[in-house]
Amino acid sequence: MKNRGYLRIRLSIAPVRLAIPFILIGLVTISGCSHTRPYYRGGLHPSPQPLPESNELRFRLLLAGDAGAPREDEPNLILMTEWAAKNPEKTLVIFLGDFLYDNGMPVEQATDRREMERRIQAQIDVIKNSGCRGFFVAGNHDWWQGAPGLQRAADYIEAQLGTEDGLLPPAGWIGPAIVDVENIRILAIDSNLWINPHLQPVGSSPQQTLDDSIADLRDALLSAGNRFVVVAAHHPLDSHGSHGGFYDWKDHLFPLTAWIDWLWVPLPIIGSLHPLLRWNVVRHYEELNSTRYKKMIEDFGDAFDLKKPLLYAAGHDHALQVLEGESVGYIIVSGAGIDSRLSKVTDGANTLFAHLHTGFMAVDFLQDGETWLYVVEPGPEEVVFAMRLETQSENRR
Helix, strand or coil, X not given: CHHHHHHHHHHHHHHHHHHHHHHHHXXXXXXXXXXXXXXXXXXXXXXXXXXXXXXXXXXXXXXXXXXXXXXXXXXXXXXXXXXXXXXXXXXXXXXXXXXXXXXXXXXXXXCCHHHHHHHXXXXXXXXXXXXXXXXXXXXXXXXXCHHHHHHXXXXXXXHHHCCCCCECCCCCCCCCEEEEECCEEEEECCCHXXXXXXXXXXXXXXXXXXXXXXHHHHHHHHCCCCCEEEEECCCCCXXXXXXXXXXXXXXXXXXXXXXXXXXXXXXXXXXHHHXXXXXXXXXXXCCCCCHHHHHHHHXXXXXXXXXXXXXXEECCCCCEEEEECCCCCEEEXXXXXXXXXXXXXXXXXXXXXXXXXXXXXXEEEECCCCEEXXXXXXXXXXXXXXXXXXXXXCCCC
């Protein structure tokens, strides 16, 4: 009888063992590969438009996030400085959060304070050395030491730039903070206070609740007039990167490479548990499918019905993506500020461009009313993607 029972167990396990290779093949097929080469939607091509002459340019935004651990002479920051210096009086640089990896700004007596100052100074110098204007938006890593740590970072930025608005919204405020320049209204929002259940606005913030923030966002949209609206935050409204649920074949078969590049230890099945559980069970608040994150997207969408922003610019996922939006015209994910923090990316139905590469994005508002978006990467070509943005009105002067 024991032998027969053992045989039944062996027979019941056998189909599972036979299915394992097919399960692995299915996971690899579904997960696919990251876009290590630029992805272009059919019909689009790298750079169909020459850069405008200075007299054709009305204003330029340069957007990059997640640059918080730059090496010395970081190529992307050097290139950003060069672009900002072309027309500094017509250029605004926005760093889209996570400007201090991994744990925010420590106290002055901390042993790592000097290194953290070096990291943020490399980004500040893009603004200072080019002579343009610029500000920072907070990311989740910048909040790592709470509101006091974020305030320390703001104090350092503003001392270096000689301004009172180097961090927008101000430390611990939800926002939106309004920046009007030329025919553009920029709305800076601290999205961390929307999705992180452990954070609260500081007492001096004019928005003490998320409802207050939405009310102020609606007012800012309605009072924008004929200006183009650009929303700047750390967390994107959509993404096809890791925070949007994309894990490639390496995550399933060699999961330890996500932490240590050279640790190619095969862990099939076990490796698949992390992405499957994180996306479908745990649902960390930093992921787009979490309850709080989805609530933020829904609330923003309701507000944007009043006046559809041209762009929603964010980082968070460490790659370059240009996406068609629903509640906004376009979503850009520009979280590839440094080459040591890149993460995987694929394409979705709304993807216009995607690339796993360091770089930044430039948005040019021209004198004739046209608006152009450029994806810029360190390398021989620099502009790897360009497109004219469709706007609700072509006659905003």
